[in-house]
Amino acid sequence: MWGLFNVNIDLQRMFEAKRGEARRVASKLKDPSMFDLRTVPSKIYLRRELEGIVSGLAQYSELKLPCNYIIFGSRGSGKTVTILYMLRVLGGEGKLKTFYVKAREHPSSYRIYMAMCNVDRVGYSPDMLRRKALQLYGEGSVIVVDDADFLEDFNFIYTFTRESNASIILLTQNIQLINRIDESTYSSMQPTKIYFADYKPEEIYEILRMRAEAGLYSWSDEALRLIAAIIVRDYRSDTRIAIKTLLKTAVNNDWSENGVRRAAEEASREVESMTLRELKDRDVIALYVLTKYRETSNAYKIFNTYMARFEGRFLTKPTFFRTLNYLQNLGLITQVRKRVGRSYTIEVDMLIDEKTIQNEIMERFGGKLQL
16 A cells, blocks of 8 residues: 555656656747647648649639649658648638548548548448448539558549549659559549649748747747758658757757757657557568568568567568558658569668667567567
8 A cells, every 4th residue: 555655656756747847848839739740830831833723723613623633742741731721721711612531541432431421430331421422522522632642442533533523632652653543543533743842941941930930939040941951951851850850959949050950860760750650560560670681572581470479470472562562652661673683573772760660669579579
Protein backbone atom coordinates (compact mmCIF):
# COMPACT_ATOMS: atom_id res chain seq x y z
CA MET A 1 0.00 0.00 0.00
CA TRP A 2 2.74 2.46 1.00
CA GLY A 3 4.76 1.44 -2.05
CA LEU A 4 1.78 2.21 -4.32
CA PHE A 5 1.28 5.56 -2.54
CA ASN A 6 4.91 6.50 -3.23
CA VAL A 7 4.58 5.49 -6.87
CA ASN A 8 1.53 7.74 -7.23
CA ILE A 9 3.43 10.67 -5.70
CA ASP A 10 6.35 10.08 -8.09
CA LEU A 11 3.97 9.91 -11.05
CA GLN A 12 2.27 13.12 -9.98
CA ARG A 13 5.64 14.87 -9.66
CA MET A 14 6.64 13.60 -13.09
CA PHE A 15 3.38 14.85 -14.58
CA GLU A 16 3.77 18.29 -12.99
CA ALA A 17 7.37 18.54 -14.20
CA LYS A 18 6.32 17.66 -17.77
CA ARG A 19 3.40 20.04 -17.50
CA GLY A 20 5.79 22.82 -16.51
CA GLU A 21 7.92 22.10 -19.58
CA ALA A 22 4.80 22.24 -21.76
CA ARG A 23 3.84 25.59 -20.22
CA ARG A 24 7.27 27.01 -21.08
CA VAL A 25 6.80 25.90 -24.67
CA ALA A 26 3.24 27.27 -24.83
CA SER A 27 4.43 30.65 -23.53
CA LYS A 28 6.45 31.12 -26.72
CA LEU A 29 3.61 30.24 -29.09
CA LYS A 30 0.74 32.52 -30.01
CA ASP A 31 -1.15 29.70 -31.78
CA PRO A 32 0.32 26.17 -31.42
CA SER A 33 -2.04 24.81 -34.11
CA MET A 34 0.07 26.60 -36.74
CA PHE A 35 2.73 23.93 -36.16
CA ASP A 36 0.36 20.97 -36.40
CA LEU A 37 0.98 19.49 -39.86
CA ARG A 38 -2.72 18.60 -40.10
CA THR A 39 -3.77 22.24 -39.77
CA VAL A 40 -5.09 24.09 -42.80
CA PRO A 41 -4.53 27.77 -41.89
CA SER A 42 -7.12 30.45 -42.60
CA LYS A 43 -4.54 31.98 -44.94
CA ILE A 44 -2.00 30.03 -47.01
CA TYR A 45 0.63 30.66 -49.65
CA LEU A 46 -1.26 30.18 -52.92
CA ARG A 47 0.65 28.27 -55.55
CA ARG A 48 0.31 29.67 -59.06
CA GLU A 49 -0.78 26.20 -60.26
CA LEU A 50 -3.99 26.63 -58.27
CA GLU A 51 -5.30 29.29 -60.64
CA GLY A 52 -5.92 26.81 -63.45
CA ILE A 53 -7.76 24.42 -61.12
CA VAL A 54 -9.94 27.17 -59.66
CA SER A 55 -10.70 28.44 -63.18
CA GLY A 56 -11.82 24.96 -64.26
CA LEU A 57 -13.99 24.45 -61.17
CA ALA A 58 -15.52 27.93 -61.57
CA GLN A 59 -16.63 26.98 -65.07
CA TYR A 60 -17.86 23.65 -63.74
CA SER A 61 -20.03 25.40 -61.14
CA GLU A 62 -21.74 27.46 -63.85
CA LEU A 63 -21.65 25.30 -66.97
CA LYS A 64 -21.88 21.88 -65.30
CA LEU A 65 -19.04 20.57 -67.46
CA PRO A 66 -16.88 18.38 -65.17
CA CYS A 67 -13.12 18.88 -65.05
CA ASN A 68 -10.82 16.17 -63.70
CA TYR A 69 -7.25 16.58 -62.51
CA ILE A 70 -4.26 14.49 -61.51
CA ILE A 71 -1.99 16.63 -59.31
CA PHE A 72 1.45 15.22 -58.66
CA GLY A 73 4.43 16.39 -56.65
CA SER A 74 6.83 15.24 -53.96
CA ARG A 75 6.00 14.99 -50.27
CA GLY A 76 5.81 18.39 -48.65
CA SER A 77 5.07 20.20 -51.92
CA GLY A 78 1.78 21.56 -50.58
CA LYS A 79 -0.66 19.33 -52.49
CA THR A 80 -2.86 18.44 -49.54
CA VAL A 81 -2.97 21.77 -47.71
CA THR A 82 -3.56 23.67 -50.97
CA ILE A 83 -6.45 21.48 -52.11
CA LEU A 84 -8.02 21.28 -48.65
CA TYR A 85 -7.89 25.07 -48.45
CA MET A 86 -9.51 25.29 -51.87
CA LEU A 87 -12.26 22.84 -50.87
CA ARG A 88 -12.99 24.84 -47.73
CA VAL A 89 -13.36 28.04 -49.73
CA LEU A 90 -15.43 26.45 -52.52
CA GLY A 91 -17.60 24.52 -50.08
CA GLY A 92 -18.17 27.70 -48.08
CA GLU A 93 -19.58 29.38 -51.17
CA GLY A 94 -22.32 26.73 -51.25
CA LYS A 95 -22.13 26.22 -55.00
CA LEU A 96 -20.10 23.02 -54.91
CA LYS A 97 -20.40 19.96 -52.71
CA THR A 98 -16.99 18.58 -51.71
CA PHE A 99 -15.67 15.21 -50.57
CA TYR A 100 -12.12 14.36 -49.48
CA VAL A 101 -10.67 10.92 -48.74
CA LYS A 102 -7.20 9.43 -48.24
CA ALA A 103 -6.57 6.32 -50.33
CA ARG A 104 -4.03 5.12 -47.78
CA GLU A 105 -6.95 4.69 -45.35
CA HIS A 106 -9.56 3.78 -47.99
CA PRO A 107 -7.61 1.96 -50.75
CA SER A 108 -10.48 0.24 -52.59
CA SER A 109 -13.54 1.54 -54.41
CA TYR A 110 -15.72 -0.26 -51.87
CA ARG A 111 -13.98 1.53 -48.98
CA ILE A 112 -14.33 4.87 -50.73
CA TYR A 113 -18.05 4.25 -51.22
CA MET A 114 -18.28 3.43 -47.51
CA ALA A 115 -16.65 6.75 -46.65
CA MET A 116 -18.94 8.63 -49.02
CA CYS A 117 -21.99 7.02 -47.45
CA ASN A 118 -20.64 7.49 -43.90
CA VAL A 119 -20.73 3.73 -43.31
CA ASP A 120 -18.18 2.38 -40.83
CA ARG A 121 -18.61 -1.39 -41.19
CA VAL A 122 -18.46 -3.84 -44.09
CA GLY A 123 -21.34 -6.05 -45.11
CA TYR A 124 -23.35 -3.70 -47.25
CA SER A 125 -23.93 -4.54 -50.89
CA PRO A 126 -21.29 -2.88 -53.14
CA ASP A 127 -24.04 -2.00 -55.62
CA MET A 128 -26.17 -0.39 -52.90
CA LEU A 129 -23.22 1.70 -51.68
CA ARG A 130 -22.36 2.69 -55.24
CA ARG A 131 -25.91 3.91 -55.94
CA LYS A 132 -26.03 5.81 -52.63
CA ALA A 133 -22.65 7.46 -53.30
CA LEU A 134 -23.84 8.56 -56.75
CA GLN A 135 -26.92 10.12 -55.17
CA LEU A 136 -24.87 11.97 -52.56
CA TYR A 137 -22.08 13.22 -54.84
CA GLY A 138 -23.40 13.72 -58.35
CA GLU A 139 -23.72 16.99 -60.22
CA GLY A 140 -22.01 19.94 -58.55
CA SER A 141 -19.62 17.77 -56.52
CA VAL A 142 -15.82 17.82 -56.30
CA ILE A 143 -14.30 14.50 -55.18
CA VAL A 144 -10.67 14.56 -54.03
CA VAL A 145 -8.65 11.37 -53.46
CA ASP A 146 -5.37 12.04 -51.64
CA ASP A 147 -2.50 9.52 -51.59
CA ALA A 148 -3.92 8.11 -54.84
CA ASP A 149 -0.74 6.02 -55.20
CA PHE A 150 -2.37 3.61 -52.73
CA LEU A 151 -5.51 2.94 -54.76
CA GLU A 152 -6.00 -0.77 -55.36
CA ASP A 153 -8.56 -0.27 -58.13
CA PHE A 154 -10.11 2.57 -60.14
CA ASN A 155 -13.69 1.31 -60.45
CA PHE A 156 -15.16 4.27 -58.56
CA ILE A 157 -13.48 6.69 -61.02
CA TYR A 158 -14.97 4.82 -63.97
CA THR A 159 -18.38 4.84 -62.27
CA PHE A 160 -18.40 8.53 -61.39
CA THR A 161 -17.04 9.70 -64.74
CA ARG A 162 -19.63 7.58 -66.59
CA GLU A 163 -22.68 7.80 -64.33
CA SER A 164 -22.39 11.22 -62.69
CA ASN A 165 -21.38 14.77 -63.46
CA ALA A 166 -18.90 15.09 -60.57
CA SER A 167 -15.36 16.46 -60.93
CA ILE A 168 -12.53 14.25 -59.63
CA ILE A 169 -9.09 15.30 -58.38
CA LEU A 170 -6.37 12.74 -57.63
CA LEU A 171 -3.31 13.73 -55.56
CA THR A 172 -0.21 11.59 -56.05
CA GLN A 173 3.54 11.66 -55.51
CA ASN A 174 4.25 9.78 -58.72
CA ILE A 175 2.92 10.63 -62.18
CA GLN A 176 3.45 6.93 -63.05
CA LEU A 177 0.07 6.42 -61.40
CA ILE A 178 -1.33 7.18 -64.85
CA ASN A 179 0.20 3.96 -66.17
CA ARG A 180 -1.85 1.95 -63.66
CA ILE A 181 -5.20 3.39 -64.72
CA ASP A 182 -6.86 1.19 -67.33
CA GLU A 183 -7.47 2.66 -70.76
CA SER A 184 -11.28 2.85 -70.54
CA THR A 185 -11.19 4.62 -67.15
CA TYR A 186 -8.49 7.06 -68.28
CA SER A 187 -10.40 7.78 -71.50
CA SER A 188 -13.55 8.47 -69.49
CA MET A 189 -11.72 10.65 -66.94
CA GLN A 190 -9.59 12.63 -69.44
CA PRO A 191 -7.65 14.32 -66.62
CA THR A 192 -5.60 17.47 -66.80
CA LYS A 193 -2.16 16.77 -65.32
CA ILE A 194 -0.73 19.44 -63.01
CA TYR A 195 2.73 19.32 -61.47
CA PHE A 196 3.39 20.93 -58.11
CA ALA A 197 7.10 21.67 -58.45
CA ASP A 198 9.30 21.70 -55.36
CA TYR A 199 9.12 25.02 -53.56
CA LYS A 200 11.85 27.59 -54.15
CA PRO A 201 13.59 29.29 -51.18
CA GLU A 202 11.48 32.46 -51.48
CA GLU A 203 8.29 30.38 -51.47
CA ILE A 204 9.34 28.40 -48.38
CA TYR A 205 10.20 31.74 -46.75
CA GLU A 206 6.68 33.07 -47.44
CA ILE A 207 5.10 29.93 -45.98
CA LEU A 208 7.25 30.23 -42.85
CA ARG A 209 6.58 33.95 -42.52
CA MET A 210 2.82 33.36 -42.62
CA ARG A 211 3.09 30.59 -40.02
CA ALA A 212 5.33 32.76 -37.83
CA GLU A 213 2.95 35.72 -37.98
CA ALA A 214 0.01 33.53 -36.98
CA GLY A 215 1.77 31.26 -34.51
CA LEU A 216 4.64 33.12 -32.82
CA TYR A 217 5.05 36.25 -30.71
CA SER A 218 8.53 36.95 -32.09
CA TRP A 219 10.97 35.53 -34.64
CA SER A 220 14.00 36.38 -36.73
CA ASP A 221 13.33 37.18 -40.39
CA GLU A 222 16.94 36.33 -41.20
CA ALA A 223 16.49 32.92 -39.58
CA LEU A 224 13.34 32.28 -41.64
CA ARG A 225 15.34 32.87 -44.82
CA LEU A 226 18.08 30.56 -43.54
CA ILE A 227 15.56 27.82 -42.75
CA ALA A 228 14.11 28.18 -46.25
CA ALA A 229 17.55 27.88 -47.88
CA ILE A 230 18.49 24.80 -45.80
CA ILE A 231 15.19 23.04 -46.45
CA VAL A 232 15.47 23.55 -50.21
CA ARG A 233 19.13 22.51 -50.36
CA ASP A 234 19.21 19.60 -47.90
CA TYR A 235 15.63 18.39 -47.40
CA ARG A 236 13.99 18.35 -50.87
CA SER A 237 11.92 21.49 -50.18
CA ASP A 238 9.77 19.53 -47.73
CA THR A 239 7.51 22.08 -46.02
CA ARG A 240 6.70 19.61 -43.24
CA ILE A 241 10.34 19.71 -42.16
CA ALA A 242 10.41 23.49 -42.62
CA ILE A 243 7.43 24.04 -40.29
CA LYS A 244 8.85 21.66 -37.67
CA THR A 245 12.21 23.44 -37.92
CA LEU A 246 10.55 26.78 -37.27
CA LEU A 247 8.79 25.38 -34.21
CA LYS A 248 11.94 23.86 -32.74
CA THR A 249 13.96 27.02 -33.39
CA ALA A 250 11.31 29.13 -31.65
CA VAL A 251 11.02 26.78 -28.66
CA ASN A 252 14.81 26.68 -28.26
CA ASN A 253 14.92 30.45 -28.82
CA ASP A 254 18.12 29.92 -30.77
CA TRP A 255 17.91 31.79 -34.08
CA SER A 256 21.63 31.42 -34.85
CA GLU A 257 22.83 29.51 -37.90
CA ASN A 258 23.98 26.57 -35.77
CA GLY A 259 20.69 26.59 -33.87
CA VAL A 260 18.69 26.50 -37.10
CA ARG A 261 20.78 23.66 -38.54
CA ARG A 262 20.36 21.58 -35.39
CA ALA A 263 16.62 22.24 -35.42
CA ALA A 264 16.40 21.16 -39.08
CA GLU A 265 18.20 17.89 -38.36
CA GLU A 266 15.88 17.16 -35.44
CA ALA A 267 12.81 18.11 -37.49
CA SER A 268 13.84 15.80 -40.34
CA ARG A 269 14.26 12.85 -37.99
CA GLU A 270 10.93 13.66 -36.34
CA VAL A 271 9.05 13.76 -39.65
CA GLU A 272 10.64 10.46 -40.70
CA SER A 273 9.75 8.92 -37.33
CA MET A 274 6.14 10.08 -37.72
CA THR A 275 5.96 8.20 -41.01
CA LEU A 276 7.48 5.04 -39.52
CA ARG A 277 5.12 5.04 -36.53
CA GLU A 278 2.18 4.74 -38.94
CA LEU A 279 3.62 1.57 -40.51
CA LYS A 280 2.72 -2.00 -39.64
CA ASP A 281 5.38 -4.22 -38.04
CA ARG A 282 5.98 -6.09 -41.31
CA ASP A 283 6.67 -2.83 -43.16
CA VAL A 284 9.22 -1.71 -40.56
CA ILE A 285 10.89 -5.14 -40.62
CA ALA A 286 11.11 -4.94 -44.43
CA LEU A 287 12.79 -1.53 -44.18
CA TYR A 288 15.22 -2.84 -41.58
CA VAL A 289 16.19 -5.82 -43.75
CA LEU A 290 16.66 -3.52 -46.76
CA THR A 291 19.22 -1.45 -44.84
CA LYS A 292 21.49 -4.51 -44.94
CA TYR A 293 20.35 -6.39 -48.05
CA ARG A 294 19.65 -4.02 -50.95
CA GLU A 295 19.10 -6.74 -53.55
CA THR A 296 15.41 -7.60 -53.23
CA SER A 297 15.59 -11.38 -53.81
CA ASN A 298 18.07 -11.77 -50.96
CA ALA A 299 16.09 -9.33 -48.82
CA TYR A 300 12.93 -11.40 -49.36
CA LYS A 301 14.58 -14.53 -47.94
CA ILE A 302 15.89 -12.74 -44.84
CA PHE A 303 12.58 -10.92 -44.41
CA ASN A 304 10.67 -14.20 -44.25
CA THR A 305 12.90 -15.58 -41.49
CA TYR A 306 11.70 -12.70 -39.32
CA MET A 307 8.10 -13.08 -40.45
CA ALA A 308 8.23 -16.72 -39.36
CA ARG A 309 9.64 -15.70 -35.98
CA PHE A 310 7.33 -12.78 -35.20
CA GLU A 311 4.11 -13.66 -37.06
CA GLY A 312 4.48 -17.39 -37.46
CA ARG A 313 4.04 -17.34 -41.23
CA PHE A 314 5.73 -16.55 -44.52
CA LEU A 315 4.75 -13.89 -47.05
CA THR A 316 4.60 -14.72 -50.74
CA LYS A 317 6.97 -12.93 -53.07
CA PRO A 318 4.18 -10.89 -54.73
CA THR A 319 3.03 -9.72 -51.27
CA PHE A 320 6.60 -8.76 -50.38
CA PHE A 321 6.95 -6.71 -53.56
CA ARG A 322 3.60 -5.03 -52.89
CA THR A 323 5.09 -4.05 -49.53
CA LEU A 324 8.09 -2.55 -51.35
CA ASN A 325 5.78 -0.62 -53.67
CA TYR A 326 3.91 0.70 -50.63
CA LEU A 327 7.18 1.87 -49.03
CA GLN A 328 8.21 3.48 -52.32
CA ASN A 329 4.87 5.32 -52.52
CA LEU A 330 5.62 6.74 -49.07
CA GLY A 331 8.93 8.09 -50.35
CA LEU A 332 10.98 5.85 -48.04
CA ILE A 333 12.77 3.81 -50.72
CA THR A 334 13.40 3.76 -54.45
CA GLN A 335 13.53 0.52 -56.43
CA VAL A 336 16.18 0.46 -59.14
CA ARG A 337 16.46 -2.13 -61.91
CA LYS A 338 20.10 -3.13 -62.39
CA ARG A 339 21.82 -5.47 -64.83
CA VAL A 340 23.89 -8.32 -63.40
CA GLY A 341 25.61 -10.30 -66.15
CA ARG A 342 22.92 -11.30 -68.66
CA SER A 343 20.01 -10.84 -66.28
CA TYR A 344 18.45 -8.04 -64.27
CA THR A 345 17.82 -7.60 -60.60
CA ILE A 346 16.02 -5.01 -58.49
CA GLU A 347 17.93 -3.17 -55.80
CA VAL A 348 16.72 -0.61 -53.30
CA ASP A 349 18.08 2.84 -52.46
CA MET A 350 17.10 4.11 -49.02
CA LEU A 351 15.55 7.59 -48.85
CA ILE A 352 15.28 7.62 -45.07
CA ASP A 353 17.98 7.82 -42.42
CA GLU A 354 18.90 4.26 -41.47
CA LYS A 355 19.41 5.30 -37.85
CA THR A 356 15.75 6.35 -37.70
CA ILE A 357 14.76 2.86 -38.85
CA GLN A 358 17.01 1.26 -36.23
CA ASN A 359 15.49 3.42 -33.49
CA GLU A 360 11.99 2.36 -34.54
CA ILE A 361 13.05 -1.30 -34.54
CA MET A 362 14.45 -0.95 -31.01
CA GLU A 363 11.24 0.70 -29.77
CA ARG A 364 9.06 -2.05 -31.23
CA PHE A 365 11.17 -5.17 -30.77
CA GLY A 366 13.91 -4.27 -28.29
CA GLY A 367 16.97 -6.42 -28.95
CA LYS A 368 14.96 -9.29 -30.48
CA LEU A 369 15.60 -8.24 -34.07
CA GLN A 370 19.24 -8.47 -35.07
CA LEU A 371 20.60 -8.93 -38.60
